[in-house]
Amino acid sequence: MKINVIHDSSYEETEVTIKCAYVDDTLQKIINLLEAENFRLKGKLEDKTFVIPVKDVYYIESVDERTFIYCKSKVYETEQKLYQLEENMPKSDFVRISKSCILNIRKLNYVKPLLNGKMEANLTNGEVQIVNRHYLKGFKEKFGI
Amino acid sequence: MIKRKFSYYFSVGTNAFAWQTVILSIINILFGTGVSFNSYVVLQCLCIGFTIPFLMFFTDKLTLKTNFPTKILVDLIDVFLVVLIMGGALFKWFEFVLADLAIVAGVILAVYFVVFAITIVRDRIDSDFINKKIKERNKNENSH
Numbered sequence: 001m002k003i004n005v006i007h008d009s010s011y012e013e014t015e016v017t018i019k020c021a022y023v024d025d026t027l028q029k030i031i032n033l034l035e036a037e038n039f040r041l042k043g044k045l046e047d048k049t050f051v052i053p054v055k056d057v058y059y060i061e062s063v064d065e066r067t068f069i070y071c072k073s074k075v076y077e078t079e080q081k082l083y084q085l086e087e088n089m090p091k092s093d094f095v096r097i098s099k100s101c102i103l104n105i106r107k108l109n110y111v112k113p114l115l116n117g118k119m120e121a122n123l124t125n126g127e128v129q130i131v132n133r134h135y136l137k138g139f140k141e142k143f144g145i
Numbered sequence: 146m147i148k149r150k151f152s153y154y155f156s157v158g159t160n161a162f163a164w165q166t167v168i169l170s171i172i173n174i175l176f177g178t179g180v181s182f183n184s185y186v187v188l189q190c191l192c193i194g195f196t197i198p199f200l201m202f203f204t205d206k207l208t209l210k211t212n213f214p215t216k217i218l219v220d221l222i223d224v225f226l227v228v229l230i231m232g233g234a235l236f237k238w239f240e241f242v243l244a245d246l247a248i249v250a251g252v253i254l255a256v257y258f259v260v261f262a263i264t265i266v267r268d269r270i271d272s273d274f275i276n277k278k279i280k281e282r283n284k285n286e287n288s289h
Contacts, residue, residue: 110276113268116213134153136268143275 032092039090043069043076050076054093058107058123060085062100072125095142097121098132105142154198160260162194168255172248189236197227224253 016034020027041052058070062082069076078085086094086102097103103121112120117133131139169190170182200223207219228249232238239245 106282108279110279111272113265113272115265116216117264117268119268119272137152140271140275143278145271145274 157198158195
């Protein structure tokens, strides 16, 4: 793989172009990483709007028709609906785990199966989310199962 | 969402059909029930195997906020109802006498808990695999 980086102060915006014959697994990982780094969310906290890097997001939850972005210790509200975020979020890191929640699998600490066919997802900030059994297949596919 | 639920219940139905057929075959061999496993019986098993998860799809909505033992009880009631109505009344697999009903109850419990146990074991294996992947990823990220 040849890597070319062209420094030129006349460029107003950084642009990444990948030339390839086909997209293999390694290349797809690079593309996913770039998409994740590039993606930003907007969220409100105490009447202020913040730009949230997607790598800081633990999970996104919809409650009473309002959508909240959960980071390590802060919670932001966004105007976007959950399904809109699900369409736009980097597919590599985020997965729907229930009707009202999208989880960042990079923030997982460990998982534990439950007797009722669901799975408990323990996050690195100590929080716990439940993977609903209807979404378990999609969740497992993120790990190659 | 409907596609996901359909996929889940389809999986439950095929598992139930497979194990139901195996257990009935074993009972047939051991106790000589006289049920010959012809194509009609296989299709009847298939009908029952898929009617049960179809009914569970609706009763799941009723038990959404109840505890787990209640959910198992409702599931077993679903199975008993379908087997009694379809297997007993419709397909005439058994007579409605105590001895036959006891065997039917035994088969139902055996199939239900075999499918349940397989799900538990599979989820345990999968969760161990996922945890291993998480550890590897964390190790890679820390080494950078």
